Amino acid sequence: MDLATLLPPLSHAQLEAAQLPAHIQQPWAMTAPEEASSASPTQGWRWQPTEASQVASLLHLAQTHLLQLATHPTDAAQLSPPLWLDLSAIKQVLEYDTADLIVKVDAGMTVQDLQTLSASHGHQWPFTAAADALISDILAEERPSLETGLRGWIRERVLGLEIATPDGQLTRCGGRVVKNVTGYDLNKLYVGSHHTLGVLTKATLRLVARPTEERHWLLGFDQLALAMAAAQDLLDSALRTQLTACEVFSQGRTAGIAEFGETLAEHRQKPWQLLIAAGGQAQELQRLEQHIASRYATVTQSGRLQPEWARSLKEHLSIPPKNNLVLEVALPTRPWNLFENLLEPLQFDKVPRRIDEKALPGFSDVQLRPAAGLAWVLWEADRCPEPDAFASLFYGAGSLQTRVQTLGGFVQLLQVPTRLHTGFLALVESLNLPGDPLVRELMLRLKTSYDPHGILYSSRLPLRPDTSLITAATSSSTL
């Protein structure tokens, strides 16, 4: 196979000049744009290295030739050429310490594989994610899950990382112990960095023991306020320690999934629902169930979910529908009812029509995670016809951002449907980076230090290097 066709737009000569190791010239699985089906999310040129050192070499190659690349195919669609780095073939288990509940894995491993592995040892990764999600992406996005807040934050479970940077190096930070102040805590910087400083290639993670028993309940409510009050009651109780999820969501959020059985039909018909998940000893869960039954007898007949339904529901709720625009609101975790007062600006049909002649319908769904102070506001893409959606969203999101900031929080775009992608990039930039110019500048300076030519692209964290800093940075003395 002609290598030049595998790695466009690089020629043989360029590859040779880059002095890539021999293994990089293997014909990797790859999909050329013209070969991909139009429905496939994997359009573009895909580089699929099989080990971490190849990632470093490829990043260096990209930097040498000033090729931008993304770690997600939808991001790659914004690039020319559309180039994405697929880490899914780097998926070895490097170490499993059963006594310390620690696992070191290649970052291309899927969450499902990690869960299967850890379950065989009586352990678990305490955060639900899409089964095919890669560890690399979960960490790079610090993607919130249903358990976030109640079982900590992902960054607290990361003990060590390896990262490939555009200068072609693989560097490590952290270690494999649960407490570590040896040098700067770069784990914290890299987790949530969206691969914009470097690509995460290995991770040492701290697992938890699998609970003896897990139970799930689904309760329906007529009003958001009632559902939030129920969540608040649980989170304020001593039973909180057993909770692993406490999620409030609008009815439409689960419309696409199968029926959970007769007994739950009553709850699912309600406009607002509360998913409660808990793990622990049987007696502890019994007390929790009694507590729920005693407080919500009027709404619960038998709200307990079968394990397989619960698993399905949790995974469904962990992933926003792909065709939805998702705005994430981060607020103080208390009081829980803050969210209720904030949703009005997003009811676009109530927005003053000073921008558009046409108003948009309100959001499609809402999902609230009070233990983490997070909420997702979702719009189906079909309900966002451009350009009306664009202008209205700017207005609504900007208004919401202002209100949220006064409370100490912030708003960011978590997901933009591919169809709307280009038009929303400016909005992403205005929302997903902090408003304070000095904070932005600090981030840009770090980006410039790691990736001076801006080859690592993420639409979610649109940091572009400050080219004015490059000369200064490279000419100043090292430590």
Place this chain on the structure above:
Amino acid sequence: MSERAALAIRSPSSARAAGPAKSQLKSSLPAPFLKALAKVVGRRFLLQADEERLVYESDACLLMKAIPDAVVLPNTTEQVADVVKLCRQHQVPFVARGAGTGLSGGALPVKGGIIIGLNRMNRLLEIDTQHHTALVEVGLVNVWLNRALAPYGLFYAPDPSSQSACTIGGNVAENAGGIHCVKYGVTSDHILSLEVVLPDGQIVWLGSHNRRSHGLNLVGLMVGSEGTLGIVTRVRVRLLPLPQYRHVFLAAFDTVAQATDTVSAIIAAGLVPAAMEFMDAFTIRAVNQAFGVGFPENSEAVLLIEVDGTEQEQVREATEQLRPILEQFQPSQIRVAETEADCATLWKARKSAVAAYGRILPAMYVHDCVIPRSRLTEVLTRMEAIRQEYDLIIGNVFHAGDGNLHPNIMFHPNDPDMIARVLKGGEAILQACLEVGGTLSGEHGIGIEKSEFMDRVYSPQDLEKMKSIKQVLDPLHLCNPDKIFPTPRCCGDSGHHGHGQIGTSQTQNPDTEQRTFGKPFEPSTQTDGEEGLWI
């Protein structure tokens, strides 16, 4: 600690190795700079006299000393920023300092320059009972915050043993842990946002009221950076509901292995006690002799394990889960303190260990290293061999639940041979920890104490990546310089050589061979562990 770090650290204008000779203490700061500093903070809060500056010559580890050329005591963030701008203008290194309870020399002005003492900035600005947060200035003492929070049924979780003296700012700089961090996490888990004076004097707020990062996680980067990336001046901390009930188990064992295996079993079972502390036989006897605490005298190890909760039933259930695991390893004795008074007595006994050591020898080198929890037995066995090899006196009292060891190596400050053995033995212990996958520090930081060992943990590329962060935020290397990273050893090494340098070799500075310490440690005054050193 490396021999190099242990040498009396010399600042260019204020060397102190053989006693505080006035000529050696003379400050060389330019007069216009000093005048400008006085204008910012007020003459009263600019300390230049020898006896005033001597107060700041060391932290709680007496093996390292460096006298600042001056000390300023600002009262506001704006004053801190103005001081930093002046330092930048005059190319003077600056080091922020809290209560001086650090144990790694992190707040020592090893390149000379000034110390910015933040103790006056000790206001508790806000307790937000609705959002469960508090806004504090960095000079606030940790325990003062918790005393203020108690009436609201809230607490700030990080509780380093020095909490009666250490400041929130110091906790942030070192990412402090504490006895209860096995359950509640370390400082970085409880910081929501920070006000920082950057090394160029600009003031910035990082973070929000939510733990979700907005862009890059600069709060996470700043916490634990040992004051080398900027000076934190205000902090919004996360508060938790105060547990209303607790039980403390005392489990005594005939062998160390029984105790450490118990720790592993508790971790493996998925139980998360609020605290899990280990004391070895030496410590048990030292504490008993000093304070008549009544720990089982013939035991080789004692575990103190706390379970807590907001409801009595919750604590009772945790107690029931814990007891069979403990019994599985056949402790010679199990006591359960169920009343608040009994629990407090046990913890006071644990905290009195350091004071008890003070009765044995007047000085102590408090080590801090972390190992995988399953390797405790192996490393403690290795440590005993090291103790014998170097003829050391070591007491072990540490955070077993985190695998965070604190070997306390006692010495006489006027015995150079003993100090040499302490340093070599300490290094051997560190190496033993690293060989089982451990790391240099769990909560004390690297400072200058362990900077020369960083290359045993990280590759040159790893270290360069960390240094690049420093380069980005502090390109002039004035903000707490020469900390964390190994300093160049020869003229061929790259390095920034500015206002001064860290202590050089013994051959270059023969006077540093004689380690003479000021006032000897006086154990008779150490009646309470909270007033001595902390671990």
